[in-house]
Amino acid sequence: MGSTSPIPVLIAGAGPTGLVLGLTLLQNGVQVRIVDKDPKRHPGQRGSGLQPRTLELFHFLGVLDDVQVNALSVMPRREYKLPGGTETLKVETIAPIEDPTPATPYVNASLLGQYNTEAILRAHIERLGGTVEYGTELRSFEQHPNHVEATLVTKNGEKEKTETLTSHWLVGTDGARGIVRKQLGLSFIGETRTDGAIHLLGLVEVQGLDADHWHQWAEMLNGGLMLIPTERTGYFSFFLGRVQDVEKLLVDRDALVETFLNRVERQDLVFGKFEAVSPYRPNIRMVDKFGEGRVFVAGDAAHVHSPAGGQGLNSSVQDAFNLAWKLTLVEQGLASPSLLATYTEERLPVIAAMLQKSTKLFEALQKGDTERAWKRGGDLRMLGVNYRWSSIVxxxxxxxxxxxxxxxxxxxxxxxxxxxxxxxxxxxxxxxxxxxxxxxxxxxxxxxxxxxxxxxxxxxxxxxxxxxxxxxxxxxxxxxxxxxxxxxxxxxxxxxxxxxxxxxxxxxxxxxxxxxxxxxxxxxxxxxxxxxxxxxxxxxxxxxxxxxxxxxxxxxx
Incomplete structure (x- = not known):
């Protein structure tokens, strides 16, 4: 068992939340160590919708130019008539395109695959001398008055290397199933929808569809299929609703292609490679507080919800941005540790409101209320998120x-x-x-x-x-x-x-x-x-x- 010198902040989880947190801390001169148990992270298109407020924060971080080079605009949604699957039933604008204003230069959402967003953030971290350690897992940790002691395990083939790391602070950005929230003992309040429906998300290569629309056959949550163009030419992210025999579809490409063809009811589309295919079951939960002592949670480790409305990744980025500057001042000895209590104070009401909004959109999808379910813009742009009640304003x-x-x-x-x-x-x-x-x-x-x-x-x-x-x-x-x-x-x-x-x-x-x-x-x-x-x-x-x-x-x- 090895040991390392103490570092200021250990970040467990290298998704967008952990990477934004790490980059912000590095820009503030705070040393970080970022680890992720996945040896080769490839999350596909999840979290592809970047809301205007996130674009602003990316501007402040200096990564927006790289994002905009690759990102797409949000396109209209085309719904096809069934049976047949080729005739257009209707085309709807998901979010009206608005002109920027002097106060709001980024007013429309953008689409960028999460793997590309992560690659951009990772590149900026590396320019500052930071690294992201994939294949290194946080197994456990212990809190002490002045530090946190963590056990890390790095896998190299069949071999495991165990390391004890001392840090001043630990932040869990390790997702809903991560160890940090669980070992910290935080409540995860909410529900798992128990209607038995399991859906599939992923990335698929498609020939025969234009890249100027979102394409939908039937209501997604009631056995439909949605295909959304991505920045990778020919690839679409997909949402496949109410699947049977999930385990087979995850490993049998031919069975998955057959399911797609049955959903679209047409033979003119060619489905090629599948990537990052994973099951999804509605889970709506949030913590009762965002940290305890010297350990904090952010992003999916703190809240999980419906993807409806594209609020998840964006809320997670705001978690990281809120925590980073406060952690910086405390680590640098410029603020009392009591400042960190405002992380929970400010973010908890915002996340509670976000869950209400995304859940209402999800329920509208379930009911087939397309007018409500596909209404975007407005508050979902996240420009109105505020902390007017905060004790430090x-x-x-x-x-x-x-x-x-x-x-x-x-x-x-x-x-x-x-x-x-x-x-x-x-x-x-x-x-x-x-x-x-x-x-x-x-x-x-x-x-x-x-x-x-x-x-x-x-x-x-x-x-x-x-x-x-x-x-x-x-x-x-x-x-x-x-x-x-x-x-x-x-x-x-x-x-x-x-x-x-x-x-x-x-x-x-x-x-x-x-x-x-x-x-x-x-x-x-x-x-x-x-x-x-x-x-x-x-x-x-x-x-x-x-x-x-x-x-x-x-x-x-």
Whole structure:
């Protein structure tokens, strides 16, 4: 049995959740070790729908360009008439294509196979010197006051190598069947639908279908088949509803092809290779809390649900993004470990609301209510997900809600009022003070990053600016970025103090998006996860927010 030197964070599970968490921590200078028991991970197309909020987070992480090169747009759904299977019964738009706005540059979902998403995240991790260890399994762990001791087993053929690893923190992103949640003893509240139906998911090569539609024969959950084009030419992801003799179909390709042909009732389609075929039974569950002590769960390890609505992977990415910046500050000794309690406080109501939405869509599919079942967009874009009730947000403009029950955790962020806890909007058309008008303008999304808070300073009087900057800049270099924003039409403003960035709101989008009057001094603090942490009017509010998050006297761990 070997041993290694202590590391800050051990991540068990190298799906999108674990990879986003690992990449975000590495960008913050926190060393991680990422392990996955699967020796050769190939998850196929699961989690292919990337919602607009996830695209924003990928932008902050610096991976969005790579995603967009490969991703597809969401296409219309074509349903075929049975019997026959060739005549079009109807074509429906799943989600209306919307034009981007200054506040929301990514407003439409994209499709990218999970294996491609993982490959992109893994490549960025490797550029930072990180690695992903496939074929290494977390077998058990023990918590201690100042560390976690984990037993890892790496398989090499028939041989096993056992290792004891000490880490400051352990995060289980190891899926619904993973060991972390189970050994931690967290409740997994919910239900497994017991109507006996088992469905199959996977990837199949198809000849004879266009790649401009989702193709459907009958209602999926009632014995139908759905084929969705992927970024791999000729390959479609499939959902095969209510299958019999599951074990045979998993190993007998000819039987699977025959089942497909029986479902489509046509002989002009040619089915080739199958990949990543797996059974699916409706399971709707979530934890009662997202961690205990020095161990946390995220993604499928914390919540499982229907794939209807494409919320699973996207919620998991938000779990990771929420946890990463808090774990960074605590690990670096800049915040008290009590900050980590807000991971559960903020994410639990959001996930509960998400399960309600995805379950309603799933039930509509079961009932054949296609109008409700295939309605996408709206809240499912996840731009309204918010933490208005959080104990660490500070809002002097709008009284804070006292509990998540008094707000909609999924949709209040798009109700017309910008409040602390909401998604921070973008604002393009910003020009560096002192630059020529011809210079390329920037945007707030080009400033926000998961490695720092951003303090947006609107209309701060000269006599107060030095004090405001002193409060924001007393924290370690790089942890808070200060941005002075001057109103549209301001001519040659005189920059007071030394903010990290001084910009003029040339097109007026910053003041409009953040609902700031040119006459009212306002400070908006944007957290590393792209959420508005504070909307305050001066020094006291600014100091109050930072007191709730930072703790320079916290013990280094």
């Amino acid at each position: 500070v809002d002097e403009r709008t009284p804070k809600a006292q509990s998540p029950e008094s707000v909609n955790p999924y949709g209040s962020g798009t109700d017309g009022d910008l409040r602390a806890g909401d998604r921070a909007p973008d604002a393009p058309g910003l020009v560096n003070v002192g630059s020529e008008e011809a210079d390329d303008p920037t945007s707030l999304f080009s400033v926000f990053r998961p490695s720092h808070h951003t303090a947006l300073l609107f209309n701060i009087p000269a006599e107060e600016m030095e004090q405001v900057l002193r409060v924001a800049q007393k924290y370690p270099s790089g942890s808070v970025k200060t941005v002075s924003i001057y109103p549209q039409g301001t001519s040659n403003p005189s920059v007071v103090g030394r903010p990290d960035l001084a910009i003029a709101d040339r097109d007026g989008h910053a003041y409009a998006g953040y609902q700031v009057s040119p006459e009212k001094p306002t400070i908006v603090i944007v957290r590393p996860d792209g959420v508005v942490g504070g909307i305050v009017y001066g020094l006291s509010g600014l100091a109050q927010y930072f007191r709730g998050v930072f703790d320079a006297t916290g013990d280094a761990l």
